[in-house]
């Protein structure tokens with residue numbers, strides 16, 4: 001049971017940690033996932049645990065890309081399932097994307113647990129759990145080279161929240177349009193993606209759902225305009241600038 005005081009300065013961050021620890025105990029999250037979260041937290045601290053203007057712009061472009069895609073897929077790992085299960089299901093529905101369980105530290109039990117968890121949160125169809133549909137992408141030198149033939153393998157756009165750099169780069173080589181959610185603007189994933197949302201997934205996902213509801217009323221031409229006016233490198237540089245200014249302000253006292 002939680003005994004986090006609401007007045008604690010890091011109350012929200014501690015609640016998120018607790019959700020992840022619960023996910024670990026439920027067999028959704030890998031021990032390495034707990035460590036990866038810590039890396040993210042450090043960057044979130046620098047951001048001031050808030051969604052920046054740059055992240056909002058990236059969300060807008062990401063949703064436009066998902067809505068314009070022919071076969072969009074959202075890749076789900078243990079951390080995503082533990083932190084934002086309802087939101088990821090809602091986003092998939094709002095942009096008509098498939099959900100695929102895809103794990104760096106592959107394990108059939110954890111795949112099943114994650115798929116079950118998503119179903120409990122309303123997912124009708126979850127890819128990535130039936131061995132008969134799985135194929136290997138030779139470009140990826142990790143367990144996560146296994147993808148679903150009906151999902152990531154055939155996708156034109158893939159949303160990879162909290163992804164490892166090797167895999168993002170490999171998917172890029174396969175010609176996929178890539179959207180990343182990553183608190184570290186310097187990670188290889190953040191640098192390799194076409195659109196990088198530098199924000200905590202717990203804030204980014206609900207914003208994406210809301211944005212999808214709004215943008216789904218727009219025409220293809222309007223969506224293309226949003227996409228064309230977005231520059232990922234410039235946006236990442238602006239995010240780093242934001243972080244730098246915050247640190248500079250703190251260092252001045």
Ligand code: ATP
Pocket residue numbers: 036037038039040041043162163164165166181182183184187188189190199200201202
């Ligand atoms: P890369 O492999 O892309 O160079 P990395 O090796 O530093 O990055 P990984 O452990 O491979 O990092 O991937 C985890 C990434 O997910 C980290 O960059 C971390 O900042 C990010 N991350 C962790 N938790 C969250 C979260 N809740 N929201 C957004 N990003 C997160």
Ligand code: MG
Pocket residue numbers: 163164165166
């Ligand atoms: Mg990595």
